[in-house]
Amino acid sequence: xxxxxxxxxxxxxxxxxxxxxxxxxxxxxxxxxxxxxxxxxxxxxxxxxxxxxxxxxxxxxxxxxxxxxxxxxxxxxxxxxxxxxxxxxxxxxxxxxxxxxxxxxxxxxxxxxxxxxxxxxxxxxxxxxxxxxxxxxxxxxxxxxxxxxxxxxxxxxxxxxxxxxxxxxxxxxxxxxxxxxxxxxxxxxxxxxxxxxxxxxxxxxxxxxxxxxxxxxxxxxxxxxxxxxxxxxxxxxxxxxxxxxxxxxxxxxxxxxxxxxxxxxxxxxxxxxxxxxxxxxxxxxx
Amino acid sequence: xxxxxxxxxxxxxxxxxxxxxxxxxxxxxxxxxxxxxxxxxxxxxxxxxxxxxxxxxxxxxxxxxxxxxxxxxxxxxxxxxxxxxxxxxxxxxxxxxxxxxxxxxxxxxxxxxxxxxxxxxxxxxxxxxxxxxxxxxxxxxxxxxxxxxxxxxxxxxxxxxxxxxxxxxxxxxxxxxxxxxxxxxxxxxxxxxxxxxxxxxxxxxxxxxxxxxxxxxxxxxxxxxxxxxxxxxxxxxxxxxxxxxxxxxxxxxxxx
Numbered sequence: 079x080x081x082x083x084x085x086x087x088x089x090x091x092x093x094x095x096x097x098x099x100x101x102x103x104x105x106x107x108x109x110x111x112x113x114x115x116x117x118x119x120x121x122x123x124x125x126x127x128x129x130x131x132x133x134x135x136x137x138x139x140x141x142x143x144x145x146x147x148x149x150x151x152x153x154x155x156x157x158x159x160x161x162x163x164x165x166x167x168x169x170x171x172x173x174x175x176x177x178x179x180x181x182x183x184x185x186x187x188x189x190x191x192x193x194x195x196x197x198x199x200x201x202x203x204x205x206x207x208x209x210x211x212x213x214x215x216x217x218x219x220x221x222x223x224x225x226x227x228x229x230x231x232x233x234x235x236x237x238x239x240x241x242x243x244x245x246x247x248x249x250x251x252x253x254x255x256x257x258x259x260x261x262x263x264x265x266x267x268x269x270x271x272x273x274x275x276x277x278x279x280x281x282x283x284x285x286x287x288x289x290x291x292x293x294x295x296x297x298x299x300x301x302x303x304x305x306x307x308x309x310x311x312x313x314x315x316x317x318x319x320x321x322x323x324x325x326x327x328x329x330x331x332x333x334x335x336x337x338x339x340x341x342x343x344x345x346x347x348x349x350x351x352x353x354x355x356x357x358x359x360x361x362x363x364x
Numbered sequence: 365x366x367x368x369x370x371x372x373x374x375x376x377x378x379x380x381x382x383x384x385x386x387x388x389x390x391x392x393x394x395x396x397x398x399x400x401x402x403x404x405x406x407x408x409x410x411x412x413x414x415x416x417x418x419x420x421x422x423x424x425x426x427x428x429x430x431x432x433x434x435x436x437x438x439x440x441x442x443x444x445x446x447x448x449x450x451x452x453x454x455x456x457x458x459x460x461x462x463x464x465x466x467x468x469x470x471x472x473x474x475x476x477x478x479x480x481x482x483x484x485x486x487x488x489x490x491x492x493x494x495x496x497x498x499x500x501x502x503x504x505x506x507x508x509x510x511x512x513x514x515x516x517x518x519x520x521x522x523x524x525x526x527x528x529x530x531x532x533x534x535x536x537x538x539x540x541x542x543x544x545x546x547x548x549x550x551x552x553x554x555x556x557x558x559x560x561x562x563x564x565x566x567x568x569x570x571x572x573x574x575x576x577x578x579x580x581x582x583x584x585x586x587x588x589x590x591x592x593x594x595x596x597x598x599x600x601x602x603x604x605x606x607x608x609x610x611x612x613x614x615x616x617x618x619x620x
Contacts, residue, residue: 091447094440102500106477113480168374188381190608192561195597198585199384300470302564317472324476337473
């Protein structure tokens with residue numbers, strides 16, 4: 079009796095969630111998968127086939143864009159790690175008491191603004207008629223307006239900015255739990271800064287590093303607003319192609335296939351990263 | 365090691381973190397139309413905003429959408445978190461995993477899959493499709509916020525309530541709900557902000573019948589940089605900041 083009552087209440091509690099998973103997560107993804115295997119033979123007849131996937135590998139524009147997006151995302155992730163590590167180290171190991179909390183919060187607040195607002199802020203700074211350009215001219219370092227927007231550097235600045243917090247938080251968490259004696263022992267045994275960092279700190283912080291990198295990489299690879307707004311029309315980001323196929327060209331079959339490929343390829347890259355770093359997803363994501 | 369090096373680095377990074385946001389806010393009060401020269405303090409862009417009927421409509425639409433999306437996700441999220449916390453059952457790990465997969469997977473994939481489904485079942489794009497989509501990406505965040513709260517919850521409390529003769533229902537009402545209330549509020553505020561800020565998913569699943577604010581801002585930003593956008597961005601920023609600070613404050617205060 080007791081157990082059947084608790085079964086019932088479990089079902090009652092869980093039903094809305096299961097409906098959500100089935101109707102709004104599984105079904106849409108299955109439909110996307112189905113559409114991606116359709117081939118348009120004429121304007122009103124569709125057949126099954128792999129043509130959309132073949133297009134990805136045969137039309138160099140598609141896979142080149144993907145490779146470019148992937149490489150730039152990896153670079154962005156690496157750069158974010160390099161920039162975030164000292165900040166996390168300072169917050170976790172050097173800051174004490176009140177200032178620790180304040181520094182952490184101060185790092186958090188800019189990320190409460192939406193991606194659109196943050197990106198727009200950078201556009202005000204970097205565009206031709208923007209602040210940086212006018213400062214350069216006022217200082218006499220440039221003769222005319224300088225366009226700093228709409229290039230790869232601008233895109234990477236925007237992406238690193240968007241990813242920073244997601245790198246800092248896991249790093250602070252792991253570095254916080256590190257025993258001070260470990261570092262001291264390293265120095266006592268004659269290790270220099272480089273050795274201690276390489277042999278003690280980095281191995282200890284590895285779960286945090288990997289988890290930060292995965293989140294930043296996925297965020298970067300799947301981002302749409304930042305590359306489009308800061309990279310301009312030619313930023314050639316993979317998500318942009320999905321958008322173009324769906325919205326501009328009404329070629330849903332191709333767009334769906336590109337979406338499926340984005341999911342698969344990003345999972346493969348994350349999986350490879352886990353293998354190479356010798357971490358497991360469960361350990362990394364807590 | 366020298367002490368000034370880490371401090372300088374930290375200061376520099378923090379300045380860069382705040383510059384884009386501060387500039388946006390400052391220039392929203394700029395009388396001049398240009399993006400680099402200061403023409404005096406003015407509220408003209410805010411005035412222009414509120415005199416624009418379509419803009420005000422989009423604002424109300426956005427607020428209503430965020431309110432409903434946050435409420436629906438909080439109700440479902442609370443039930444789910446309770447189920448995941450209180451019961452052990454087969455497939456529980458899988459459900460937990462699904463939450464993370466949905467949170468991590470690219471927004472645009474979620475957007476096109478939902479669009480594909482909505483069109484398949486013939487759902488008119490508008491308020492309902494937006495609501496369903498927003499609930500979809502808000503829900504995992506709410507569930508995780510509430511679960512985090514429950515994981516620090518003293519299991520002996522519900523036991524004590526039961527030993528004292530309380531029914532499951534009474535126990536839930538008098539013990540469990542008060543305990544998770546702060547997390548519910550925090551989750552609601554988080555969902556509200558996520559919904560209010562979303563551009564990518566909304567671009568795909570909205571129709572001309574229901575215009576919302578972020579999409580208007582986005583199209584304005586794409587066409588060219590208008591000073592009204594500074595004002596609009598500032599409003600959106602202040603709104604998100606207030607909501608999220610409130611949610612953090614509720615969580616921190618309840619821990620004491």
